Amino acid sequence: MLFALFLPQFLHADSVSFAPAIMLAGLAYILIEFVCALLYAGAGHLLGRGRISLSRQRWLDGISGSLMVGLAGWLALAKRQA
Numbered sequence: 001m002l003f004a005l006f007l008p009q010f011l012h013a014d015s016v017s018f019a020p021a022i023m024l025a026g027l028a029y030i031l032i033e034f035v036c037a038l039l040y041a042g043a044g045h046l047l048g049r050g051r052i053s054l055s056r057q058r059w060l061d062g063i064s065g066s067l068m069v070g071l072a073g074w075l076a077l078a079k080r081q082a
Helices: 002-010 018-049 054-077
Strands: none
16 A cells, blocks of 8 residues: 555656556565565564673664664755755
């Protein structure tokens, strides 16, 4: 549903090749999402299996949270191109 709402704005609706283009974009999105989910799950498995110490877990949480807040601030302050 996400790519059906988000991706059509990047495609030409007046062309005959709209259906194949949206299907290709959708498949690319699903493939990328699948790979990211596998990487995320694999990293979680490795961290969980390694019995990471509480201090290192807090350090990783702090870095991850700081990166998310920084990216959110960057996105909020980014100027839109006309």
